[in-house]
Amino acid sequence: MTGLAVSTPRLLLRKLHQVMAGRGDAQQRLDEIVRLIAGNMIAEVCSCYLMRAGDVLELFATEGLKKDAVHQTRLRVGEGLIGDIAAQARPLNLSDAQTHPQFAYRPETGEEEYHSLLGTPVLRGGRVIGVLAVQNRTQRSYTEEEVEALQTVAMVVAELVSSEEMVAATEFSDTAGNATLPHRIGGSILAEGLASGFALMHEPRIEVLQTIADDVPSELSRLESAISALQSSVDALLTATNTLFSDESREIFEAYKMFAHDKGWLKKLNDAVRTGLTAEAAIKRVQDDTRARMKEISDPYLRDRLSDLDDLANRLYLHLDGHTVIDRRNLDQATIVVAHNMGAAELLDYDRRHLKAVILAEGTRSSHVAIVARALGVPVVGQCEKIGEAIEQGDFILVDGEHGQVFLRPGDDVQEAFSTNVRLREERQAKYAALRDMSSTSKDGVKLSLNINAGLLIDVDHFHETGADGIGLFRTELQFMVRSQMPKVDEQTALYSKVLDNLNGKPVVFRTLDVGGDKVLPYLRTKAEENPALGWRAIRIGLDRPALLRSQLRAMVRAAAGRELSLMFPMIAEVSEFIEAKAILKKEIEKESKRSGSEPAKINIGSMIEVPSIVWQLPHLLNEVDFVSVGSNDLMQFFFAVDRGNPKISDRYDTLSPSLLKLLRKIVDDCTAANVPLSVCGDIAGRPLEAMALMGLGYRNFSMSAETLGPVKEMALSVDIDQLRDFVLKLCDVRDHSVRDQLRSFARDHSIIL
Ligand code: PEP
Ligand code: MG
Numbered sequence: 001m002t003g004l005a006v007s008t009p010r011l012l013l014r015k016l017h018q019v020m021a022g023r024g025d026a027q028q029r030l031d032e033i034v035r036l037i038a039g040n041m042i043a044e045v046c047s048c049y050l051m052r053a054g055d056v057l058e059l060f061a062t063e064g065l066k067k068d069a070v071h072q073t074r075l076r077v078g079e080g081l082i083g084d085i086a087a088q089a090r091p092l093n094l095s096d097a098q099t100h101p102q103f104a105y106r107p108e109t110g111e112e113e114y115h116s117l118l119g120t121p122v123l124r125g126g127r128v129i130g131v132l133a134v135q136n137r138t139q140r141s142y143t144e145e146e147v148e149a150l151q152t153v154a155m156v157v158a159e160l161v162s163s164e165e166m167v168a169a170t171e172f173s174d175t176a177g178n179a180t181l182p183h184r185i186g187g188s189i190l191a192e193g194l195a196s197g198f199a200l201m202h203e204p205r206i207e208v209l210q211t212i213a214d215d216v217p218s219e220l221s222r223l224e225s226a227i228s229a230l231q232s233s234v235d236a237l238l239t240a241t242n243t244l245f246s247d248e249s250r251e252i253f254e255a256y257k258m259f260a261h262d263k264g265w266l267k268k269l270n271d272a273v274r275t276g277l278t279a280e281a282a283i284k285r286v287q288d289d290t291r292a293r294m295k296e297i298s299d300p301y302l303r304d305r306l307s308d309l310d311d312l313a314n315r316l317y318l319h320l321d322g323h324t325v326i327d328r329r330n331l332d333q334a335t336i337v338v339a340h341n342m343g344a345a346e347l348l349d350y351d352r353r354h355l356k357a358v359i360l361a362e363g364t365r366s367s368h369v370a371i372v373a374r375a376l377g378v379p380v381v382g383q384c385e386k387i388g389e390a391i392e393q394g395d396f397i398l399v400d401g402e403h404g405q406v407f408l409r410p411g412d413d414v415q416e417a418f419s420t421n422v423r424l425r426e427e428r429q430a431k432y433a434a435l436r437d438m439s440s441t442s443k444d445g446v447k448l449s450l451n452i453n454a455g456l457l458i459d460v461d462h463f464h465e466t467g468a469d470g471i472g473l474f475r476t477e478l479q480f481m482v483r484s485q486m487p488k489v490d491e492q493t494a495l496y497s498k499v500l501d502n503l504n505g506k507p508v509v510f511r512t513l514d515v516g517g518d519k520v521l522p523y524l525r526t527k528a529e530e531n532p533a534l535g536w537r538a539i540r541i542g543l544d545r546p547a548l549l550r551s552q553l554r555a556m557v558r559a560a561a562g563r564e565l566s567l568m569f570p571m572i573a574e575v576s577e578f579i580e581a582k583a584i585l586k587k588e589i590e591k592e593s594k595r596s597g598s599e600p601a602k603i604n605i606g607s608m609i610e611v612p613s614i615v616w617q618l619p620h621l622l623n624e625v626d627f628v629s630v631g632s633n634d635l636m637q638f639f640f641a642v643d644r645g646n647p648k649i650s651d652r653y654d655t656l657s658p659s660l661l662k663l664l665r666k667i668v669d670d671c672t673a674a675n676v677p678l679s680v681c682g683d684i685a686g687r688p689l690e691a692m693a694l695m696g697l698g699y700r701n702f703s704m705s706a707e708t709l710g711p712v713k714e715m716a717l718s719v720d721i722d723q724l725r726d727f728v729l730k731l732c733d734v735r736d737h738s739v740r741d742q743l744r745s746f747a748r749d750h751s752i753i754l
Contacts (some may be wrong), residue, residue: 009149012040013276016156017212029160030061037153038063043134045114049082050130056609057082057131066533069109080104086128091120091147095139118142122154124162132157155211155281174502183408185384190363190370192401192707193379195356197334199395202342206224206317211281223279224320234260255308279320287313313332336397344368345481357399359406361387364650366633366683368519374705375459382405383647432710436467440713444720450713451703453681460502470507472703473681477515486523492555500559512552513572514538532609538571543580553588560600568606568629572611610634622674632682654738655684656693664734668698688715695721696728718753
């Protein structure tokens with residue numbers, strides 16, 4: 001038996017086109033489509049299963065199986081071979097299907113006569129919405145061309161199924177597959193808050209609205225124009241990388257250039273259009289192929305190259321005429337950005353007026369995108385598995401950043417419950433606002449200092465609304481990350497002046513540039529590192545490239561002329577680094593004094609405590625500093641050897657573990673002995689239970705995201721620190737994984753509001 005000749009797809013597609021454009025309802029068209037496929041592929045059977053409510057695949061049309069089985073035969077996703085194709089979202093090619101362990105016999109179909117089976121998922125927006133399968137009596141193996149042809153036809157079926165007409169068809173409409181069903185996805189809270197809006201995919205996705213070309217020559221010319229636009233843009237990028245980017249970026253763009261001019265890739269695209277596909281559908285076909293190949297390749301280098309090709313297909317799609325590119329900086333509706341993961345700078349690219357929330361497949365609470373989102377007051381739910389498959393561009397979504405969940409296409413009942421949550425949240429916010437002007441003093445009269453972490457001008461503009469005592473950590477790198485070029489000294493000076501002006505005498509602690517690791521500056525050339533968190537970052541860059549640090553210190557000194565300046569250095573691992581950095585600062589002060597005759601009225605120079613090694617040199621460090629601040633995010637990362645950005649392990653160890661508490665206590669003891677002011681500015685400062693434990697350990701100065709100030713203040717006002725102290729100190733010596741439960745019980749027993 002001969003299979004489908006390579007030239008036949010175009011003929012088949014032309015016939016399918018006629019069916020699609022012809023008369024009849026969607027069901028009739030689907031019946032006609034399976035008949036045509038069976039005839040053209042010389043298969044005795046062609047069946048189409050579509051996804052129904054509850055992840056069930058229902059036989060919607062068949063040529064060859066018993067007609068009575070249509071709308072009767074149902075398989076769960078994962079059940080039988082059809083269910084397996086849907087579950088794995090990849091084709092299955094079997095010469096003897098019945099001996100396959102997954103085979104599930106359905107007597108009503110009469111399929112016992114057929115041995116070979118070729119099935120492929122019907123995909124829409126990366127989601128399986130059905131399965132298309134052909135079967136033959138003989139035990140034959142389908143050729144690669146036949147697999148590809150069936151995949152191409154599956155795209156046509158996807159178009160038909162997605163059309164409104166099909167969705168509106170009898171019965172199917174109520175439960176139109178998982179595409180329109182309400183759906184809840186659980187995740188973890190990376191930034192608190194509640195928001196609703198419409199999904200915008202951060203990574204552009206190829207959308208195929210029409211699969212079969214009306215006019216092949218004109219599609220070929222659309223493709224050709226897009227290819228030359230892509231080639232020029234990649235060439236231009238490469239020229240830019242010579243001056244702006246790192247070796248690593250240049251390598252990637254060189255690979256892009258190679259692929260963008262690769263004859264094999266271009267031929268595949270052109271061939272796909274010649275079979276009768278639109279340019280969009282052709283790009284999608286070729287991309288699907290690449291993805292299928294990627295799944296089978298384990299060599300990381302080759303996988304990377306294939307993923308370059310995948311990305312290139314997305315870029316090519318963006319160059320097709322008629323395609324509308326969404327301008328991130330000018331959004332026109334409430335937007336929920338959906339991404340696999342993203343950097344802080346990319347988040348800042350979005351129009352803040354309409355950016356309402358972010359959903360990430362990955363992400364952790366201490367990753368910088370989460371830190372920036374909290375600064376912006378944008379809720380983030382992260383670690384939502386399979387969001388890419390579940391969410392479609394434009395879906396209406398509710399993001400519940402209070403409980404770490406996301407509702408897609410919510411029903412009325414869920415929307416109502418959500419509105420109640422929004423109201424309750426507003427009530428809570430009003431309660432926190434009422435605490436704003438109260439002094440931060442514990443129940444037993446201990447004076448505390450509650451500050452906010454900032455880094456963007458928006459934080460500074462809203463500073464006085466927070467009721468904070470000051471800014472305990474100003475992350476200067478955020479200003480560097482939002483720009484495409486290194487800010488000049490004058491620009492930096494203007495910024496730091498504005499911060500000092502706005503704070504109007506309240507304390508602010510600037511931290512010098514902390515880049516590297518996951519904080520990337522596009523214009524700073526750095527080599528790719530195997531272990532970036534342990535690599536060339538923060539003060540290490542500052543000391544190795546003193547010009548950068550000097551220019552920043554100069555700007556700070558100028559901005560603070562005649563007033564008080566507090567600044568600290570990040571990632572100090574040993575005293576000598578601090579001494580070296582301090583010497584650079586002293587020189588800048590001298591130079592500035594000579595240049596302008598002015599200098600800050602007072603300078604406080606501090607060090608962050610983020611690397612465990614410095615804790616064992618504290619007495620020496622404390623001799624050199626005016627203050628220290630614990631960066632618990634990094635301290636925790638290095639203490640437990642746990643990557644703060646890796647969701648798989650980021651929760652493995654608890655911040656409320658006895659060993660970490662003991663380390664934190666040692667810092668208090670050393671600072672008390674040396675009479676050096678101490679604060680904590682990592683994420684734990686903003687969590688009421690953690691902040692309570694820190695108060696028990698002796699911490700009095702906290703700096704946190706503005707969002708968390710209210711809850712921490714409410715806790716602080718209700719705690720008797722004297723009662724708490726002994727309890728917490730004892731917990732430092734227990735052998736448990738965590739003392740969270742004990743602390744919670746203490747809070748409950750002593751009416752501490754958490
Ligand atoms: C920290 O590490 O705790 C810290 C405050 O710095 P960042 O989160 O910016 O690394
Ligand atoms: Mg840090």
